[in-house]
């Protein structure tokens with residue numbers, strides 16, 4: 297008994313000490329100002345807005361609530377910086393980006409703590425995201441050195457044709473709360489490596505990680521004006537966004553967020569015909585065929601579905617189970633789900649942190665009520681969870697089966713820890729079901745039939761497919777959606793950086 301007690305005490309002390317360690321050192325990167333032209337600045341209106349810890353509703357700090365004037369000033373500084381930044385060689389830019397990436401890696405623990413504090417995700421996931429975010433900077437530093445053009449024989453002997461790829465200029469970026477570091481570096485890394493300068497508006501829920509990245513960029517000696525972050529509350533997002541999407545000095549708008557917001561920004565950006573990159577909403581099918589390795593499929597679903605508490609754009613959203621394997625899969629899945637730990641992201645062993653806010657919890661409850669009303673069966677979870685003071689919005693990992701395509705879980709992006717299961721009979725049936733939606737970001741399926749793997753991978757109307765694999769994102773793989781999931785592609789060889797380059801054709805007369 298004494299042995300057991302001492303090991304429990306040790307675990308508790310370790311948990312508290314790791315939490316204390318994380319909380320104590322992040323403060324060196326906590327900034328309560330925005331970052332423009334290499335300076336820490338307040339909003340022109342002197343106003344600020346609060347950033348809360350989603351796990352307990354406690355105030356973390358306040359940051360500037362900037363408006364149109366601040367965004368316009370940031371763009372002007374980025375424009376001035378662009379001329380010098382584009383004039384550096386790709387290798388010179390790469391050296392600075394590599395320095396930035398190394399500093400990010402060195403400060404992983406502090407950045408991770410800051411991310412968990414403002415986003416709520418488990419500390420282990422935050423650490424993973426810091427490394428993932430840094431990988432994009434390293435990747436694009438190298439990509440920038442390998443941007444190539446073409447040399448062609450002209451239509452007549454006295455002509456030669458060359459193509460050049462040149463940086464577009466100032467890029468406006470608007471990013472979401474679910475990946476406070478990676479959604480910024482996946483864009484800014486590519487744009488900066490291409491020779492562009494950037495003005496970023498991070499999500500109002502998670503500005504602190506973005507600001508911390510600015511401090512490290514300054515420490516890495518990125519020149520003033522190359523990287524700028526303007527912060528604003530949700531109520532000012534439209535005002536700042538309108539400047540970023542309509543100022544003639546901005547040549548590219550890169551957005552990651554919901555499809556509805558993306559459509560709005562697209563319309564605004566059209567007034568000055570800006571280049572755009574849109575990474576929008578998803579509704580990923582996750583198909584398990586009779587021939588699948590069920591244990592592997594269950595593990596894959598757990599990994600992809602509950603990452604970031606189910607709040608990622610590539611989370612499996614509709615789980616399609618072939619009839620013969622359905623019960624076995626659901627039994628194994630529910631067994632694993634029942635073991636998952638919901639809690640504060642700083643607590644050791646936490647696998648599911650809080651939802652980002654009350655609206656996210658209300659949406660989850662609405663989707664669950666709709667599922668039940670349509671005859672869905674709750675096989676696991678289904679309840680919110682009180683953690684600590686109870687001010688956070690925690691929800692059990694939940695599994696609902698017996699749903700049809702008329703359910704809200706089929707039609708909407710769930711964006712939470714709710715597994716919605718649907719049964720199917722034939723391959724043709726499930727491909728039709730999977731493609732019955734207006735977005736097409738990611739899709740996954742498990743099958744031991746090679747021919748089926750090829751057929752289904754080719755037939756799914758999505759930008760990324762996992763075949764017996766549930767993780768499709770990395771700096772190496774092009775990331776982008778079809779249909780209403782977006783435009784363009786981020787990361788990959790050539791794709792991500794090309795978004796920020798203009799193509800120029802030069803026809804040279806030799807005579």
Ligand SMILES: NC(=O)c1ccc[n+]([C@@H]2O[C@H](COP(=O)([O-])OP(=O)(O)OC[C@H]3O[C@@H](n4cnc5c(N)ncnc54)[C@H](O)[C@@H]3O)[C@@H](O)[C@H]2O)c1
Nearest residue numbers: 471472473498499533534537553554557575576577578609
């Ligand atoms: N495709 C991807 O890579 C990807 C990645 C993350 C999130 N998402 C999608 O984002 C959604 C969830 O994120 P969210 O709730 O933060 O999305 P959201 O569209 O509400 O917000 C995203 C960003 O847009 C800003 N914004 C909102 N309205 C604006 C406006 N009128 N003008 C200018 N900016 C505005 C927000 O402040 C935030 O910074 C989901 O649909 C998810 O699929 C997609």
Ligand SMILES: O=C[C@H](O)CS(=O)(=O)O
Nearest residue numbers: 474475607608609610769
């Ligand atoms: O939520 C959207 C992100 O793009 C997911 S990922 O981290 O790139 O897989």
